[in-house]
Amino acid sequence: MQPTETIWMNGEWVPWDEAKVHVLTHALHYGSGVFEGVRAYETAEGAAVFRLDDHLERMRRSASIYSMEVPYDLAALREATLETIRRNDLAACYVRPIAYRGYGQLGINPLNCPVDVAIATWEWGAYLGEEGLTSGVRAHMSSYRRVSGVALPGEAKATGGYLNSILAKLEATAAGFDEAILADEHGSPCEGTGENLFVVRHGEVITPPLDTNILPGITRSSVVTLLADRGIDVVQRRLTRADVLLADELFLTGTAAEVTPVREVDGHRIPAPGEVTRIAQEAFFAVVRGQDDRYRDWLTPVRAAAPAP
Ligand code: PPE
Numbered sequence: 211m212q213p214t215e216t217i218w219m220n221g222e223w224v225p226w227d228e229a230k231v232h233v234l235t236h237a238l239h240y241g242s243g244v245f246e247g248v249r250a251y252e253t254a255e256g257a258a259v260f261r262l263d264d265h266l267e268r269m270r271r272s273a274s275i276y277s278m279e280v281p282y283d284l285a286a287l288r289e290a291t292l293e294t295i296r297r298n299d300l301a302a303c304y305v306r307p308i309a310y311r312g313y314g315q316l317g318i319n320p321l322n323c324p325v326d327v328a329i330a331t332w333e334w335g336a337y338l339g340e341e342g343l344t345s346g347v348r349a350h351m352s353s354y355r356r357v358s359g360v361a362l363p364g365e366a367k368a369t370g371g372y373l374n375s376i377l378a379k380l381e382a383t384a385a386g387f388d389e390a391i392l393a394d395e396h397g398s399p400c401e402g403t404g405e406n407l408f409v410v411r412h413g414e415v416i417t418p419p420l421d422t423n424i425l426p427g428i429t430r431s432s433v434v435t436l437l438a439d440r441g442i443d444v445v446q447r448r449l450t451r452a453d454v455l456l457a458d459e460l461f462l463t464g465t466a467a468e469v470t471p472v473r474e475v476d477g478h479r480i481p482a483p484g485e486v487t488r489i490a491q492e493a494f495f496a497v498v499r500g501q502d503d504r505y506r507d508w509l510t511p512v513r514a515a516a517p518a519p
Contacts (some may be wrong), residue, residue: 211334212333217338219328232334241372244272247466248465251501253509255515256511261432265465281327294511337467342471347472349382356423358423364424364426398449404466408430408463429464436497442486456474460472461483471484
């Protein structure tokens with residue numbers, strides 16, 4: 211990660227190296243933070259953020275589940291995000307907004323700790339490698355299950371929940387794979403460690419439903435819309451392990467991972483990128499780069515357009 215100039219912390223601009231927290235920060239001990247991953251892309255009109263309000267609204271919902279009152283409204287967080295990108299002079303970047311229980315009192319009850327908010331930006335290339343994006347990654351069916359919704363609601367993108375992803379990622383990479391696919395508590399493959407999952411099989415495009423406790427991905431819903439607009443309907447249903455091993459195509463979606471094909475699951479080869487995957491990739495990248503006017507309202511320009519002469 212290449213440091214950038216400045217990070218927004220509770221309304222102040224703090225130099226990257228000084229953006230620190232107290233060691234007794236509640237979130238450090240108990241995982242009591244909620245966050246987002248957002249990307250800004252280079253477009254012909256300069257940098258633009260993809261579905262910024264949708265991400266910030268999801269962060270507010272995540273916070274709500276944990277009874278965190280975020281002390282900034284949507285407009286303030288939107289402006290703070292745009293200004294962070296401007297101050298760091300980035301043409302394209304990853305954006306990490308986070309709201310977390312700060313320094314106050316330790317003990318599980320978080321209510322005596324402040325809700326601190328920060329927004330950082332940095333350049334982040336292809337999440338699973340440039341080659342992964344073009345030729346596909348190798349995935350491992352994790353021995354870990356996606357944490358159940360009765361333990362942690364999947365709708366909340368909470369820092370503590372990522373311990374589940376970390377275990378699966380460690381297991382997969384130790385076994386020489388790029389990424390893990392986790393099944394839900396009933397054994398139905400449902401998600402990557404930081405990506406949603408799509409399978410093409412027998413001419414059907416399938417993505418697991420929200421009751422598998424996945425994060426309702428913004429890239430997932432964008433890809434569902436983009437495919438539907440091209441006459442390809444995505445069915446939401448539970449996958450079997452066979453659906454994954456015998457997939458005609460398999461791809462992962464996420465802000466960081468974008469649309470990444472999977473070319474192998476545990477030694478089972480999958481053609482990558484397949485036809486639907488390629489359609490999804492082309493559609494997605496055209497939209498985020500501002501080359502498809504139909505989805506202009508998914509982009510927030512970082513710099514306001516110059517006034518007409
Ligand atoms: N599932 C999980 C568990 C997840 O973390 C993400 C995003 C998604 C699905 C896809 O959601 P969306 O970005 O809205 O399409 N993971 C973020 C964090 C990755 C990281 O390594 O940090 C991301 O992609 O920004």
